[in-house]
Amino acid sequence: MKRLLAIALLLMMTLAAHADKVKVRIFSNNTIKTLNISFDLGAYNLYADGDNLIEDMVGEGRSVLVRREGNLLHLNVNETDYGTFSSIRLEATDTACILCLNPEGCKQRTYEGDLEVSPLKGGGNLQLINNVEFETYIAGVVQSEIYGKKSDIFRIQAIISRTWALRNMGKHRADGYNFCDHVHCQAYLNRCIRPDIMMGAIQSSGETLVDQYGALIETPFHSNSGGETANSEDVWRSALPYLRSVEDTFSFHMKQSDWTKTISIDRWLSYFSKTHKLNTSDDAVRDTLLHFSQEHRRARLLGIPLTRIRVDWQLKSTFFSVSVDSASRNVVLHGHGYGHGVGLSQEGTIRMVELGIAYDSILRHYYTGAFVHQDPQANRNYVEQYVDQIARIIEEDKNRQTQVRSKKDDWLGRLFRLRDREEREEVYIEDQQDNEKDWEYEW
Secondary structure: OOOOOOHHHHHHHHOOOOOEEEEEEOOOOOOOOOEEEEEEEEEEEEOOOOOOOEEEEOOOOOOEEEEEEEEEEEEOOOOOEEEEEEEEEEOOOOOOOEHHHHHHHHOOOOOEEEEEEEOOOOOOEEEEEEEEEHHHHHHHHHHHHHHOOHHHHHHHHHHHHHHHHHOOOOOOOOOOEEEOOOOOOOOOOOOOOOHHHHHHHHHHHHHHHOOOOOOEEOEEEEOEOOOOOOOOHHHHOOOOOOOOEEOOHHOOOOOOEEEEEEEHHHHHHHHHHHEEEEEEEEHHHHHHHHHOOOOOOOOOOEEEEHHHHHHHHHOOOOOEEEEEOOOOOEEHHHEEEEEEOOOOEHHHHHHHOOOOOOHHHHHHOOOOOOOOEEOOOOOHHHHHHHHHHHHHHHHHHOOOOOOOOOOOOOOOHHHHHHHHHHHHEEEEOOOOOOOHEEOOOOO
């Protein structure tokens, strides 16, 4: 029987001009010596040392165990011991394939696409690389990077994440992959499993942010601006025309709007004296350090970059003021926002979407003078077909609160059973299990 389930974002390669595969190093911040791999869906061919086929059609019910052994990898498949190899690769045989990764000591994750495992150079760990369709990666990033309920939130995040990725394809070229899965690049902590996130990602198909000359811009983002974003040169070196400080009242009264940190006066002053060689016995210096304020964002405190102070004291942002609690002999930092403050505020975005502001207006608010560019090769009619069907499935789910789903009968499976049967002019009995007898052929 023809494979019925297909992963939606893998098919998005027909929706956008840039849907090539990318290599993403996953679990990049974890120490991994042993990895157990199981299969949620589909079948994989297992290769070692390049194109040496170990087993074909490895799928559900099978388990692949890889552990570091010296400079090699020891491989077991269920009870079969295959010995040691220099590298291992699991290659999906279809678009409908999902890997379940269980590294020892780490939380389980699932991914689509292929998996490459090799010994990490300079240590005793494993290096895991997910070779995956670009748009599948983008949807996974969106799910990992932002929260919310409205599809435009995810559409906006998909646009800036896609723009960043296309600008930075070679960031880890020297390491043999395109991106890592942590904040050094963009978070990518699982495959996309939510239909509302999928909808937003599909709606954004072919959309990127460009400057007045049509060039892709840098699209930094952060959790919350605290009420005002920062100029790029106040955080990094370059002053970019589209990364200007803007007022951002939309970030008020959100989860990460405000914070405080209490530090003893002695520690606070000692830090500036020892680390930055300031004369804290000078009354003017001392007064500034103990009564610093920012009505609007500033870049420095007595010549010291606030970015440095933020790192040294592990502060949520550089947007803070200082006061003294004379009773406790402490300084209290009253801060606003979370993150570097440059570019888009995610919580400000969430609030703007909830207020009904158009997604492109939100992007122009945070990226001064930038434009949303629509790739002419993206098939908008095809996009809208998927959006309509996902919207229908989301609505159906609201009316099926007691529905018990298996991993093969989730929203994505229902979407593609519908699409696949429409294309083949077949009828599917939806309330039955996904077996051969479910089909009634009409051709």
